[in-house]
Amino acid sequence: MGRLFGTNGVRGVINKDLTIQIALDLGRAAGTVLGPGDVVVSQDSRMGGTMFTLAATSGLLSTGCSVIDIGPAPTPTMQLMVPRLGCSAGLMITASHNPPEFNGIKVMGNNGIEVSREVESQIESSYFKKDFRVSKWNDIGTSQRYDQAIRNYLDAIKTHVAVREISNQNLKVVIDCANSVGALTTPQLMRELGCRVISINAQLDGRFPGRDPEPTPKNLLALSKMVRAVGADLGIAHDGDADRTTFVDEKGQVLWGDQSFAIVASRVLSRRKNSVLVTPVSSGRLIEEVVKASGAKIDWTVVGSVVVSHRLAETGAELGGEENGGVFYPPHQPVRDGPMTAAQVVEIMAAEKKKLSELVSELPRYFSAKIKVPVDPGKMEAAMNVLLRLSEDLNRITIDGIKLVYDEGWILIRPSGTESLLRCYSEAETQETADELVQRGVALIREAIAKL
Numbered sequence: 531m532g533r534l535f536g537t538n539g540v541r542g543v544i545n546k547d548l549t550i551q552i553a554l555d556l557g558r559a560a561g562t563v564l565g566p567g568d569v570v571v572s573q574d575s576r577m578g579g580t581m582f583t584l585a586a587t588s589g590l591l592s593t594g595c596s597v598i599d600i601g602p603a604p605t606p607t608m609q610l611m612v613p614r615l616g617c618s619a620g621l622m623i624t625a626s627h628n629p630p631e632f633n634g635i636k637v638m639g640n641n642g643i644e645v646s647r648e649v650e651s652q653i654e655s656s657y658f659k660k661d662f663r664v665s666k667w668n669d670i671g672t673s674q675r676y677d678q679a680i681r682n683y684l685d686a687i688k689t690h691v692a693v694r695e696i697s698n699q700n701l702k703v704v705i706d707c708a709n710s711v712g713a714l715t716t717p718q719l720m721r722e723l724g725c726r727v728i729s730i731n732a733q734l735d736g737r738f739p740g741r742d743p744e745p746t747p748k749n750l751l752a753l754s755k756m757v758r759a760v761g762a763d764l765g766i767a768h769d770g771d772a773d774r775t776t777f778v779d780e781k782g783q784v785l786w787g788d789q790s791f792a793i794v795a796s797r798v799l800s801r802r803k804n805s806v807l808v809t810p811v812s813s814g815r816l817i818e819e820v821v822k823a824s825g826a827k828i829d830w831t832v833v834g835s836v837v838v839s840h841r842l843a844e845t846g847a848e849l850g851g852e853e854n855g856g857v858f859y860p861p862h863q864p865v866r867d868g869p870m871t872a873a874q875v876v877e878i879m880a881a882e883k884k885k886l887s888e889l890v891s892e893l894p895r896y897f898s899a900k901i902k903v904p905v906d907p908g909k910m911e912a913a914m915n916v917l918l919r920l921s922e923d924l925n926r927i928t929i930d931g932i933k934l935v936y937d938e939g940w941i942l943i944r945p946s947g948t949e950s951l952l953r954c955y956s957e958a959e960t961q962e963t964a965d966e967l968v969q970r971g972v973a974l975i976r977e978a979i980a981k982l
């Protein structure tokens with residue numbers, strides 16, 4: 531049987547790989563497996579968002595599920611609403627940080643967390659066998675709008691931070707909303723936390739005229755310039771569905787994801803004894819050091835935000851995080867939440883009366899590099915198998931992908947869950963060594979591809 535889901539839901543090029551037929555049948559399959567009951571639906575600003583929402587809604591209604599449409603919103607906003615509105619499931623139309631021509635669908639269970647691989651398999655089985663629940667004429671569901679989701683969500687975040695303390699600092703913040711749904715939450719949130727707010731790329735536009743939706747340093751040059759030009763205390767950038775935040779310090783320097791993650795982790799984990807951090811094997815030495823210094827422990831997982839969320843929900847660990855800047859704060863909800871992370875960082879700046887660059891400079895320094903290498907579609911598994919053979923004699927960890935451990939640092943090679951490419955990461959004590967290591971990894975990948 532075929533696979534429908536990648537790392538974070540179903541994704542594809544709009545009207546080519548991802549069609550309204552797929553959205554319709556996925557709605558039918560999700561309603562069959564996760565229903566009966568109410569299902570929250572939402573979308574980011576991508577092209578086709580309404581088209582796919584309506585198709586999936588039709589599918590859900592035909593199974594007897596009812597739909598609560600909260601309108602465009604960040605993924606974490608819709609995730610919070612699923613348990614809050616007592617729903618059985620949630621469907622989010624988004625392709626997160628993918629290029630503009632992509633859209634996708636994430637499926638959440640009744641706790642608001644994206645469904646596990648096991649539940650995905652059940653949905654795939656219903657989808658491919660066209661084994662759908664078909665309601666009798668008088669059991670078909672209804673669809674209604676709910677307009678308070680963003681208000682409810684902002685209020686929820688504000689219960690977890692010291693609003694007055696942040697307000698007293700009167701921080702100036704520039705927010706790059708990526709022309710997507712972060713624009714609906716984060717400028718308002720920061721204003722309500724007493725910050726002076728300037729927004730860029732704040733109009734919703736699925737063509738993403740401002741920048742690519744992935745908040746990488748090269749996509750954040752405008753934000754970085756704006757922070758310096760207006761003398762702001764920090765810059766905040768979201769990805770397309772605002773489950774992640776990238777920060778820019780007052781000097782215009784873009785923080786690495788693991789730096790903001792480490793700043794939040796060191797504070798949250800040291801609040802209690804024996805705290806536990808859930809994080810994938812891709813996290814590096816900085817996180818290990820910060821956790822050790824906080825007297826906490828790491829619970830390692832395979833790579834993937836969904837696995838981290840489920841582990842947090844099962845174990846009740848204090849915090850989760852990923853080196854790409856995704857932070858999971860379970861007292862709020864056990865999923866990546868960009869606006870929540872932004873609130874936590876301004877709270878730390880306010881409480882400690884420190885500039886963001888100072889918070890960064892207190893962290894131990896490691897350097898990293900990342901390169902993507904395209905692989906012909908369908909050849910990924912073969913390429914990984916050759917790589918496993920080629921690296922047989924090296925010191926390596928193969929929990930997830932191949933992590934090669936050297937005295938001077940490490941290399942991690944993993945297939946992308948969403949695109950036909952291999953991701954190669956490295957980390958070392960100098961940038962030069964990190965660059966050298968990542969090139970060593972790329973050379974190994976090229977050698978493997980040549981052998982295919």
Ligand code: MG
Pocket residue numbers: 626627769770771772773774
């Ligand atoms: Mg995202």
